[in-house]
Amino acid sequence: MGSITLKQVTKNFDDVNVIKPLDLEIKDGEFIVFVGPSGCGKSTLLRMIAGLEDTTSGNIEIDGQDATHTPPAKRGLAMVFQSYALYPHMSVRNNIAFPLKRAKVSAAEIETKIANAAKILNLTDYLDRKPGQLSGGQRQRVAIGRAIVRQPSAFLFDEPLSNLDASLRVNMRLEISELHKSLATTMIYVTHDQVEAMTMADRIAVFNGGIIEQVGTPLELYQHPVNKFVAGFIGSPKMNFIDVPNGDTNGASSLGVRPEHFIISQDTGTWSGKVGVIEHLGSESFLHVTLTNGSTVTVKADGDCSLQYGDSVFLTAQENKVHRFDKNGVTIKASN
Amino acid sequence: MSIKNNTRSTLIYTIAAWTVSSMIFFPILWTLITSFKTESEAISATPTLFAFEWTLINYSDVLSRSPYFTHFWNSIVISLGSSLLGLLIAVPAAWSMAFVQSKKTKNLLMWMLSTKMLPPVGVLIPIYLLFRDFGLLDTKLGLVIVMTLINLPIMIWMLYTYFREIPGEILEASRMDGATIGEEIFHVLLPIALPGIASTLLLNVILAWNEAFWTLILTAANAAPLTAFIASYSSPEGLFYAKLSAASAMAIVPILILGWFSQKQLVRGLSFGAVK
Numbered sequence: 001m002g003s004i005t006l007k008q009v010t011k012n013f014d015d016v017n018v019i020k021p022l023d024l025e026i027k028d029g030e031f032i033v034f035v036g037p038s039g040c041g042k043s044t045l046l047r048m049i050a051g052l053e054d055t056t057s058g059n060i061e062i063d064g065q066d067a068t069h070t071p072p073a074k075r076g077l078a079m080v081f082q083s084y085a086l087y088p089h090m091s092v093r094n095n096i097a098f099p100l101k102r103a104k105v106s107a108a109e110i111e112t113k114i115a116n117a118a119k120i121l122n123l124t125d126y127l128d129r130k131p132g133q134l135s136g137g138q139r140q141r142v143a144i145g146r147a148i149v150r151q152p153s154a155f156l157f158d159e160p161l162s163n164l165d166a167s168l169r170v171n172m173r174l175e176i177s178e179l180h181k182s183l184a185t186t187m188i189y190v191t192h193d194q195v196e197a198m199t200m201a202d203r204i205a206v207f208n209g210g211i212i213e214q215v216g217t218p219l220e221l222y223q224h225p226v227n228k229f230v231a232g233f234i235g236s237p238k239m240n241f242i243d244v245p246n247g248d249t250n251g252a253s254s255l256g257v258r259p260e261h262f263i264i265s266q267d268t269g270t271w272s273g274k275v276g277v278i279e280h281l282g283s284e285s286f287l288h289v290t291l292t293n294g295s296t297v298t299v300k301a302d303g304d305c306s307l308q309y310g311d312s313v314f315l316t317a318q319e320n321k322v323h324r325f326d327k328n329g330v331t332i333k334a335s336n
Numbered sequence: 337m338s339i340k341n342n343t344r345s346t347l348i349y350t351i352a353a354w355t356v357s358s359m360i361f362f363p364i365l366w367t368l369i370t371s372f373k374t375e376s377e378a379i380s381a382t383p384t385l386f387a388f389e390w391t392l393i394n395y396s397d398v399l400s401r402s403p404y405f406t407h408f409w410n411s412i413v414i415s416l417g418s419s420l421l422g423l424l425i426a427v428p429a430a431w432s433m434a435f436v437q438s439k440k441t442k443n444l445l446m447w448m449l450s451t452k453m454l455p456p457v458g459v460l461i462p463i464y465l466l467f468r469d470f471g472l473l474d475t476k477l478g479l480v481i482v483m484t485l486i487n488l489p490i491m492i493w494m495l496y497t498y499f500r501e502i503p504g505e506i507l508e509a510s511r512m513d514g515a516t517i518g519e520e521i522f523h524v525l526l527p528i529a530l531p532g533i534a535s536t537l538l539l540n541v542i543l544a545w546n547e548a549f550w551t552l553i554l555t556a557a558n559a560a561p562l563t564a565f566i567a568s569y570s571s572p573e574g575l576f577y578a579k580l581s582a583a584s585a586m587a588i589v590p591i592l593i594l595g596w597f598s599q600k601q602l603v604r605g606l607s608f609g610a611v612k
Contacts, residue, residue: 050512052508052511052512071511072508072511072512073511073512073513073514073515077512078512079508079509079512081505081508081509082505083503083505085503085505085506085508085509086506086509087506087509087510087524087528088506088528089527089528098510098513098515098523099512099513099514102513102514102515102519103514146509146513150513
């Protein structure tokens with residue numbers, strides 16, 4: 001079991017309110033990602049769930065039991081930190097054994113569990129090394145190993161891949177996703193990288209300024225963002241926003257079009273502009289087009305796009321792919 | 337051009353460093369040399385550096401006149417005892433100040449440091465009277481207590497600086513792993529901070545070993561350490577420079593040797609936090 005329920009949870013640091021009253025239900029076995037910009041409160045909330053930060057008000061329930069004031073070790077959760085937080089003076093074996101020894105598990109059982117974890121995480125050959133002798137990816141695997149031997153009801157990941165280089169990050173992303181599939185344990189994963197969120201999550205909670213703006217599956221958030229913030233945060237490159245000075249027929253003050261939802265033409269279209277910088281990525285190209293109203297939009301084109309810097313183009317949004325936002329940035333439902 | 341400048345500045349710095357070091361070391365060297373002279377050579381109007389008749393008579397006189405090894409043992413008990421007792425108090429204090437900070441932690445640290453600015457003579461009378469009433473005068477226990485209290489602010493500051501360098505996430509990880517506060521300190525914090533603890537211990541052993549104000553005032557015969565042993569050679573019958581030098585050499589050589597072998601550790605300890 002590993003269901004977690006947050007009821008009207010808040011957090012204050014002195015007089016500063018960093019988490020506003022917040023409700024969230026995390027289902028057993030779910031992989032939920034908390035995503036948002038720096039300082040939005042996502043890591044603080046994770047630490048509150050872990051018990052490393054006090055909860056100012058509200059309740060945290062784990063498997064239906066109130067755990068708001070339960071010490072971290074008694075919550076049955078395991079956490080993987082951004083800095084790995086391995087014990088530098090202990091070997092990999094002792095790092096993984098540490099939580100088991102604290103739980104007074106028998107020596108024979110500890111050995112079995114270490115062997116199993118090492119096998120799953122490809123650490124068998126490194127068990128007698130110290131963390132300082134391992135690469136970043138291996139250290140992160142040790143941190144995960146230390147978490148899985150406890151067989152927690154949920155895993156908490158606090159930006160675990162931030163310290164890894166790009167290629168290693170992709171590999172570890174896959175490994176964590178596979179681990180989730182094989183263990184089927186609840187995972188709460190904090191990141192500011194929306195690509196990680198989109199590729200790994202069953203559901204994503206988008207944080208901003210201490211509140212959750214929207215919770216949903218990656219595709220729900222991509223296709224139906226509730227406001228301009230979510231629309232801009234989810235998707236890479238981010239959604240383009242084009243102001244409508246006098247409002248359109250639906251009352252929208254700005255329109256949102258994703259780079260991949262533009263149709264490019266050299267003859268006709270809704271908006272006209274000039275091509276600026278072109279980023280060629282091989283399989284696709286991103287054109288930065290300056291529209292006649294002065295705003296710049298990013299447009300996704302084919303990899304062999306023949307347009308050049310300075311060319312005049314016309315852009316039209318694909319049918320049903322325009323997001324409309326009112327003056328408060330809230331999505332107008334009856335759009336398209 | 338710049339290589340030439342670098343070489344020149346290195347040369348200047350080297351000469352300056354050697355000059356300053358020699359000036360600091362000269363009194364110690366002079367003491368050591370004098371300890372091998374006869375009393376008449378020691379007070380000669382034209383002092384000689386090496387060209388004299390070397391003798392060990394002062395050492396044998398000193399050893400026969402005073403119980404050197406009793407004073408030596410007292411110094412060990414007082415310096416090591418106060419440093420260990422200090423660590424016992426300083427480790428949890430520094431832990432709480434480094435990892436469970438409150439708004440007033442910085443003020444508390446500054447206040448503790450400010451007690452080191454207080455002239456010891458300012459608290460001489462109350463401490464003397466307290467020691468008299470508690471029967472602690474001329475006892476090693478009394479000296480251990482006083483040395484602990486004198487050096488505690490420095491110990492807490494040094495350990496605090498060390499602990500601040502240890503990522504808090506490691507301790508949080510141990511908490512998540514089920515460690516109690518005691519296990520967190522003993523299994524995680526102390527092994528990681530061992531170099532810092534060692535240099536704190538070393539520095540405090542040296543400070544306590546060299547302390548003379550309180551040891552002279554609070555001891556007489558039973559608990560007198562080596563500092564009181566040296567002072568005893570400044571007697572009413574007059575100053576015997578050669579014997580005084582021999583006594584001084586015997587008092588400082590153990591701590592000089594300790595300092596020499598642990599200098600790397602000490603420098604690292606004192607510069608921790610300033611230079612990563």
